[in-house]
Amino acid sequence: MWTLIKGGRVIDPGHLDGPMDILVQDDRICRIFPCGALPEGLVPPHADLKTIDANGLIVVPGLIDMHVHLREPGHEYKETIASGCLAAAAGGFTAVCAMPNTRPVNDNSQVTGFIKLREAQANGVHVYPVGAISKGLNGHELAEFSDMKSAGIVAVTDDGHPVTNSLLMRRAMEYARGLGLVVISHSEDENLAVGGCMNEGPIATRMGLAGIPNAAESIMVMRDIALCELTHAPVHIAHVSTRESVRAIRQAKAAGIPVTCETAPHYFTLTDNAVKDYNTHAKMNPPLRTAMDVGSILEGLADGTIDVIATDHAPHSPVEKDVEFDQAAFGIIGLETSLPLGLELIRKNILTLPELIAKMSTNPARILGIESGIVEGGHADMTLIDPLAWFVVDAGHFFSLSRNTPFDHWNMMGRAVLTLVSGKPVFSILSNG
Amino acid sequence: MHFTQKDILDIDSLSVEEINLILDAAGSMKEISKRPVKKVPTLRGKTIVLYFYEPSTRTRTSFDIAAKRLSADSISLTASGSSMVKGETLIDTARNLEAMSPDVVVLRHSSSGAPYMLSKILRASVINAGDGTHAHPTQALLDMMTVREKKGPIENLKIAIIGDITHSRVARSDCIGFTKMGARVVLYGPPTLIPPGIESLGVSVAAGMDEALDGADVVMMLRIQKERQKGFFFPTEREYARVYGLNAKKLGLAKPDAVVMHPGPINRGLEIAPDVADGPHAIILDQVENGVAVRMAILYLIVTGGSRHVDTD
Numbered sequence: 001m002w003t004l005i006k007g008g009r010v011i012d013p014g015h016l017d018g019p020m021d022i023l024v025q026d027d028r029i030c031r032i033f034p035c036g037a038l039p040e041g042l043v044p045p046h047a048d049l050k051t052i053d054a055n056g057l058i059v060v061p062g063l064i065d066m067h068v069h070l071r072e073p074g075h076e077y078k079e080t081i082a083s084g085c086l087a088a089a090a091g092g093f094t095a096v097c098a099m100p101n102t103r104p105v106n107d108n109s110q111v112t113g114f115i116k117l118r119e120a121q122a123n124g125v126h127v128y129p130v131g132a133i134s135k136g137l138n139g140h141e142l143a144e145f146s147d148m149k150s151a152g153i154v155a156v157t158d159d160g161h162p163v164t165n166s167l168l169m170r171r172a173m174e175y176a177r178g179l180g181l182v183v184i185s186h187s188e189d190e191n192l193a194v195g196g197c198m199n200e201g202p203i204a205t206r207m208g209l210a211g212i213p214n215a216a217e218s219i220m221v222m223r224d225i226a227l228c229e230l231t232h233a234p235v236h237i238a239h240v241s242t243r244e245s246v247r248a249i250r251q252a253k254a255a256g257i258p259v260t261c262e263t264a265p266h267y268f269t270l271t272d273n274a275v276k277d278y279n280t281h282a283k284m285n286p287p288l289r290t291a292m293d294v295g296s297i298l299e300g301l302a303d304g305t306i307d308v309i310a311t312d313h314a315p316h317s318p319v320e321k322d323v324e325f326d327q328a329a330f331g332i333i334g335l336e337t338s339l340p341l342g343l344e345l346i347r348k349n350i351l352t353l354p355e356l357i358a359k360m361s362t363n364p365a366r367i368l369g370i371e372s373g374i375v376e377g378g379h380a381d382m383t384l385i386d387p388l389a390w391f392v393v394d395a396g397h398f399f400s401l402s403r404n405t406p407f408d409h410w411n412m413m414g415r416a417v418l419t420l421v422s423g424k425p426v427f428s429i430l431s432n433g
Numbered sequence: 434m435h436f437t438q439k440d441i442l443d444i445d446s447l448s449v450e451e452i453n454l455i456l457d458a459a460g461s462m463k464e465i466s467k468r469p470v471k472k473v474p475t476l477r478g479k480t481i482v483l484y485f486y487e488p489s490t491r492t493r494t495s496f497d498i499a500a501k502r503l504s505a506d507s508i509s510l511t512a513s514g515s516s517m518v519k520g521e522t523l524i525d526t527a528r529n530l531e532a533m534s535p536d537v538v539v540l541r542h543s544s545s546g547a548p549y550m551l552s553k554i555l556r557a558s559v560i561n562a563g564d565g566t567h568a569h570p571t572q573a574l575l576d577m578m579t580v581r582e583k584k585g586p587i588e589n590l591k592i593a594i595i596g597d598i599t600h601s602r603v604a605r606s607d608c609i610g611f612t613k614m615g616a617r618v619v620l621y622g623p624p625t626l627i628p629p630g631i632e633s634l635g636v637s638v639a640a641g642m643d644e645a646l647d648g649a650d651v652v653m654m655l656r657i658q659k660e661r662q663k664g665f666f667f668p669t670e671r672e673y674a675r676v677y678g679l680n681a682k683k684l685g686l687a688k689p690d691a692v693v694m695h696p697g698p699i700n701r702g703l704e705i706a707p708d709v710a711d712g713p714h715a716i717i718l719d720q721v722e723n724g725v726a727v728r729m730a731i732l733y734l735i736v737t738g739g740s741r742h743v744d745t746d
Binding site: 201 | 522523524542544545546547549550564565566567568602605628629630631632633634664
């Protein structure tokens with residue numbers, strides 16, 4: 001099986017950027033060459049060669065979302081591994097990391113194995129499970145990292161909860177380092193955030209909603225940086241939302257501390273203004289912050305302080321969302337809107353296209369130690385993007401089982417039109433794809 | 434002028450003219466309560482559901498009496514006696530209520546914003562009788578009515594609101610309402626109980642009790658809940674009463690003819706000394722009396738739009 005992807009702008013951050021053709025044989029990239037210069041004799045004369053016209057499209061390494069809640073096992077009414085993988089493919093992602101706060105929690109190799117089994121039954125999108133730091137996410141004892149690693153985890157986190165005990169966090173970092181696993185930190189001081197359901201400030205005050213101050217996040221970011229410095233273990237800070245966190249991480253990186261971090265599209269797109277009218281689809285943790293924080297997030301993206309854009313895709317059903325604001329669950333979905341919101345950063349001159357792709361593929365792959373790139377001999381995991389495709393978000397037609405997005409009915413420009421995993425299309429709206 | 438609002442959810446969405454219309458109507462309603470037969474047929478055949486998810490004596494009774502004096506049929510539901518204890522969601526409850534065609538639903542709820550959910554579903558008018566720490570518009574209106582009665586025009590009065598601002602929906606609605614009517618609102622309380630960004634409501638925060646009380650025309654004391662000690666908001670009741678409580682000596686800083694208000698229920702000896710609560714400056718029971726009048730006015734205006742004369746059928 002041969003596929004020729006012709007005439008696209010091929011970007012592999014740090015390696016390739018220009019008009020190129022890519023020849024794919026079965027699941028691998030066979031050859032990358034200047035447009036139209038297919039070497040004679042490379043494809044056997046009678047082989048079935050399929051050609052994809054990528055004129056006007058951008059060909060990038062398959063996007064990787066390193067922060068996704070797939071909800072299976074336990075909350076299959078919100079999302080399943082199969083539906084989440086469909087949503088991922090539609091958003092241009094060839095790989096996602098599955099957070100461990102399922103029921104049961106992914107704190108042992110059986111659950112990890114179950115996730116890998118379900119991955120094999122899904123559409124082909126890679127699912128990289130992330131194991132729990134502590135058993136049951138209860139912050140008391142370490143889960144069996146090595147066992148879970150053998151079953152397929154690529155990182156550990158107690159995401160959804162902070163690791164409050166600093167000694168446990170230190171040991172987790174040290175122990176994970178020995179196994180080559182990165183620790184992903186949900187940095188939150190739960191005492192400071194207690195009862196809060198949106199950003200602390202004038203809007204929360206006027207709405208009569210308990211606020212979560214920026215310091216609830218940055219205090220723990222600073223602690224985790226201190227522990228990172230102490231242990232020299234790689235630490236990745238999840239869902240950065242505040243200016244103080246960006247500042248702390250920037251300083252830590254300048255000091256050579258091996259910390260990395262991510263933000264989510266909603267933190268660079270929306271402010272706490274979106275909560276007005278008690279919109280539970282704008283309720284997430286950490287909460288949407290102020291315009292000043294959004295400004296700092298954009299600066300952090302531009303200067304490289306923020307390595308990764310990840311969605312924190314958190315499906316919830318109307319049972320959790322169509323309720324009083326303070327009773328509603330935290331979290332929004334993001335797989336099917338992340339790329340167009342990221343492309344907006346290019347139009348705003350915050351990022352170049354290669355920088356965006358680095359944050360959505362190359363960097364998460366580097367942090368997790370997984371494959372990404374357009375290289376001869378490598379897996380043919382690629383995303384074809386139409387940067388000019390204009391569309392209106394219709395959550396009712398999402399592949400995700402859930403609809404909890406604040407971006408429903410938004411006009412967006414740019415989207416994935418073909419997502420290839422190991423040379424096979426897992427999503428396509430290309431007429432010739 | 435006709436009253437065109439479907440709901441009363443907050444003070445923000447009422448104009449100065451609408452507030453004046455309500456307060457004027459409340460004046461006429463108050464007269465009805467003084468008659469030997471305290472009932473007019475204005476809202477005969479109208480159904481008013483009082484849905485109280487949270488305990489309340491004053492507000493619920495006040496709405497109930499207001500509805501009955503206008504001859505409406507009022508039905509009282511409380512959380513303990515409703516499907517809420519059986520796990521029904523607010524939206525489902527609202528749909529069920531809608532099916533029974535009430536004209537007005539009065540909602541008290543512990544979650545800020547709950548009345549907005551209800552108003553999106555119901556054809557009936559929704560009156561917010563207090564939602565979480567967000568708003569209590571009928572309380573603010575009765576406070577404005579009481580101040581107007583005692584002090585004349587609200588414009589340029591200095592109103593000091595003192596106590597737990599953070600957890601007070603009354604404070605928020607009063608801040609918005611009195612500011613809208615041209616008063617100068619000054620807040621004071623322990624910094625732990627002054628919510629960040631409250632100045633965005635157009636009010637200022639005093640640096641001390643003296644500054645808050647100095648030259649005040651109105652002193653509004655807020656209830657302090659004893660449970661707040663658990664959230665480290667203040668160390669002891671003793672210290673709170675000493676620093677933030679109102680006594681006769683401190684009241685001397687306000688204007689000689691200042692009035693003292695309290696949305697109730699009061700903690701005697703905590704936020705307000707008994708001699709002040711019972712003293713000549715206190716108009717706390719006038720607030721309660723006006724509460725009935727204001728709620729009659731709101732029910733009347735919201736159901737009829739003000740098109741029907743109160744005393745005619």
